[in-house]
Amino acid sequence: MLSDILYVLIRLLVLPGFTFLLACALLFQWIDRRTIARLQARVGPPWYQPLADLVKLLTKESILPAEADLPICTALPLVSLAAVLTAAVYVPVGGHTTYSFEGDLIVVLFLLSLPALFYFLAGWVSVGVYSVVGGSRSLLQYFSYEVPFLMALSAPAILTGSWSISRIVGQQATATWTVFVQPLGFLLALVGLIGKLKRVPFDIPKAKSEVVGGPLTEFSGRKLALWHLTVDIQTVVGVFLLVNMFLGGSDLGPLSSLPLAGLMDALGFGLKALVMLLTLSVTSVLYARLRIDQLADLGWRVLAPLGMLQLAVTMLIGAV
Amino acid sequence: MTRVTIPIGPQHPLLKEPLSFMLTAEGERVVDSVLRLGYVHRGIERLAEERSWVQNVHLLERVCGICSHIHTTTYCQGVEALLELEVPPRAQMIRTLMCELERIHSHLLWLGVLAENVGFTTIFMYSWRDREMVLDIMEDLSGGRIAHAVNIIGGVRIDPDAEQLDSIRRGLDKLQQQVDTLLDVVQHERSLRVRTQHVGRTTKELVRRHCVVGPVARAVGIDEDIRRDAPYAAYDRLSFKVITESGGDVWATALVRVRETSESLSLCHQILDQLDPGDVATRAGRRVPAGEVVSRAEAPRGEVIYYIRSAGTDKPARLKIRTPTLPALSLLGEQLRDIKLADVPVVLSGVDLCIACADR
Numbered sequence: 001m002l003s004d005i006l007y008v009l010i011r012l013l014v015l016p017g018f019t020f021l022l023a024c025a026l027l028f029q030w031i032d033r034r035t036i037a038r039l040q041a042r043v044g045p046p047w048y049q050p051l052a053d054l055v056k057l058l059t060k061e062s063i064l065p066a067e068a069d070l071p072i073c074t075a076l077p078l079v080s081l082a083a084v085l086t087a088a089v090y091v092p093v094g095g096h097t098t099y100s101f102e103g104d105l106i107v108v109l110f111l112l113s114l115p116a117l118f119y120f121l122a123g124w125v126s127v128g129v130y131s132v133v134g135g136s137r138s139l140l141q142y143f144s145y146e147v148p149f150l151m152a153l154s155a156p157a158i159l160t161g162s163w164s165i166s167r168i169v170g171q172q173a174t175a176t177w178t179v180f181v182q183p184l185g186f187l188l189a190l191v192g193l194i195g196k197l198k199r200v201p202f203d204i205p206k207a208k209s210e211v212v213g214g215p216l217t218e219f220s221g222r223k224l225a226l227w228h229l230t231v232d233i234q235t236v237v238g239v240f241l242l243v244n245m246f247l248g249g250s251d252l253g254p255l256s257s258l259p260l261a262g263l264m265d266a267l268g269f270g271l272k273a274l275v276m277l278l279t280l281s282v283t284s285v286l287y288a289r290l291r292i293d294q295l296a297d298l299g300w301r302v303l304a305p306l307g308m309l310q311l312a313v314t315m316l317i318g319a320v
Numbered sequence: 321m322t323r324v325t326i327p328i329g330p331q332h333p334l335l336k337e338p339l340s341f342m343l344t345a346e347g348e349r350v351v352d353s354v355l356r357l358g359y360v361h362r363g364i365e366r367l368a369e370e371r372s373w374v375q376n377v378h379l380l381e382r383v384c385g386i387c388s389h390i391h392t393t394t395y396c397q398g399v400e401a402l403l404e405l406e407v408p409p410r411a412q413m414i415r416t417l418m419c420e421l422e423r424i425h426s427h428l429l430w431l432g433v434l435a436e437n438v439g440f441t442t443i444f445m446y447s448w449r450d451r452e453m454v455l456d457i458m459e460d461l462s463g464g465r466i467a468h469a470v471n472i473i474g475g476v477r478i479d480p481d482a483e484q485l486d487s488i489r490r491g492l493d494k495l496q497q498q499v500d501t502l503l504d505v506v507q508h509e510r511s512l513r514v515r516t517q518h519v520g521r522t523t524k525e526l527v528r529r530h531c532v533v534g535p536v537a538r539a540v541g542i543d544e545d546i547r548r549d550a551p552y553a554a555y556d557r558l559s560f561k562v563i564t565e566s567g568g569d570v571w572a573t574a575l576v577r578v579r580e581t582s583e584s585l586s587l588c589h590q591i592l593d594q595l596d597p598g599d600v601a602t603r604a605g606r607r608v609p610a611g612e613v614v615s616r617a618e619a620p621r622g623e624v625i626y627y628i629r630s631a632g633t634d635k636p637a638r639l640k641i642r643t644p645t646l647p648a649l650s651l652l653g654e655q656l657r658d659i660k661l662a663d664v665p666v667v668l669s670g671v672d673l674c675i676a677c678a679d680r
Contacts, residue, residue, distance in 0.1 A: 132324070133661065200439055208439075209665040210661060211661075285441075286511075288440035288509070289440070290511065291514075291663070
């Protein structure tokens with residue numbers, strides 16, 4: 001009984017829970033910053049910089065405008081962080097699933113989209129003029145990328161006939177990786193993820209030269225640190241989710257039958273996650289920021305119809 | 321829709337120098353703006369009346385951090401005209417060389433600022449990295465990266481040897497490749513184009529009404545350049561094209577500036593090839609005969625005018641500076657009306673403000 005509780009606690013807090021996610025988040029952030037720096041002819045930060053930044057921000061004083069709603073401003077980053085951490089529990093890592101049930105994909109997608117709403121709220125309740133403009137932008141952006149993102153991630157579920165992530169992963173090991181069947185869906189999911197993480201060219205809500213810091217302009221200290229951590233862990237969970245849904249999880253094809261299966265699983269999963277992360281980094285070097293109306297155009301005129309096309313094709317194939 | 325006032329400046333990530341715009345916005349649409357200036361006013365024109373002609377060269381170099389050399393050039397030319405001094409051809413050439421290097425440095429800096437303002441960090445990093453090459457050349461020539469102190473009344477202070485000229489040539493060749501790449505990016509990169517094309521559009525009439533000069537004027541097709549129209553220094557002995565575009569939007573000004581950079585590089589090569597031997601300065605007297613003069617030069621941002629009056633003493637009686645940024649600011653008042661909030665940084669970058677020049 002006690003060992004059961006201990007086991008659950010370890011899974012939640014250490015591996016693959018909070019500590020593992022935190023380590024991944026810092027590592028991913030470092031790889032991301034370093035890659036971008038190298039591509040931009042800069043040196044980039046040393047490996048411990050993300051941790052140093054986090055610790056520094058955590059120890060700084062937190063100041064908010066007098067008109068801001070203090071309890072809500074305190075709660076928002078905490079709830080956002082909790083949402084993405086909870087989402088992580090249902091995403092298999094390296095072939096290991098902490099918790100799984102039929103329909104966990106929907107829960108994960110819901111939990112991953114919560115921070116976007118809290119981000120908007122953060123802008124609204126912290127009352128700065130840049131915060132409010134940034135907040136309304138983030139909401140508009142949410143409606144542009146979220147629909148294609150959801151459609152793209154529904155397609156593999158419909159193909160498999162299951163809304164459980166681990167089943168979708170399992171199915172890919174026996175058949176083929178979803179990315180080969182639904183390349184369009186994969187691209188849409190990638191674009192959606194970039195929008196979700198507010199990376200270039202979709203960093204519209206926090207465009208420095210337009211709205212200073214966006215919804216987080218008035219945040220500082222511990223609260224800001226938690227917001228940053230939320231985005232970092234969201235990056236990790238997003239990348240893991242895409243690896244599971246489209247790249248076959250830890251499956252390495254014929255290599256999976258080699259000895260040391262556990263190690264190979266971890267290696268395969270890590271490699272794929274790294275490739276995804278590098279794709280994100282390279283993309284953010286290549287573009288200028290779009291304007292919010294241009295993003296809305298892109299979302300509704302291009303991405304959403306393509307998502308529908310992907311869904312329709314998947315359903316047709318399923319019906320035949 | 322409710323109106324909100326969005327302050328841009330005097331402290332804002334968009335601005336590199338203090339300036340304040342109070343934007344009135346309805347949602348994402350900017351309907352009006354109020355400008356405030358004077359945050360970097362240092363009273364330089366008044367200070368100049370208290371210093372000797374020679375000291376003023378160093379004072380005026382500090383009007384601006386980007387086009388420091390053009391200010392001293394314009395000033396020295398004016399004073400030399402009053403003194404009726406004949407400046408040696410070698411000195412004229414070296415002056416022109418510094419002017420062109422400065423233009424390259426200023427335009428690359430501008431491209432970086434534009435790129436950063438539209439969120440294109442990569443081009444920002446690249447153009448500022450390439451700008452380092454020009455700064456290195458200028459440091460090699462004069463000992464200063466930003467304030468070069470090259471001009472003196474009657475000529476220049478520096479006399480580069482053959483070895484220096486060779487190293488400059490090598491630097492310029494390397495830079496030419498980079499500038500070609502940047503031109504390619506500005507011409508063809510789609511996300512940069514959708515952010516700058518049809519944004520901040522001006523017309524010939526508008527430019528004329530506000531007396532706007534320089535690349536912004538050339539981007540609407542006004543074919544004007546003091547270097548060609550009223551040659552000073554050694555420009556009458558060099559050949560170059562005056563770059564014009566017809567679009568009038570920020571993209572057109574970007575094309576004008578990057579092409580001008582290429583043109584400046586070719587000018588530098590011509591200067592290095594034709595550099596005459598001889599003295600680099602003639603002696604100038606301490607007192608300047610009474611009289612007045614207007615001296616003009618083409619700064620990276622357009623025409624700079626100096627009005628200098630001497631009462632026959634060792635100090636100017638009056639010195640008036642007119643820089644190209646002031647008319648550009650008055651044009652901005654028209655441009656920052658009925659545009660999207662996201663276009664404000666682009667429009668502001670388009671006119672290439674130099675607040676320190678405007679405030680003095």
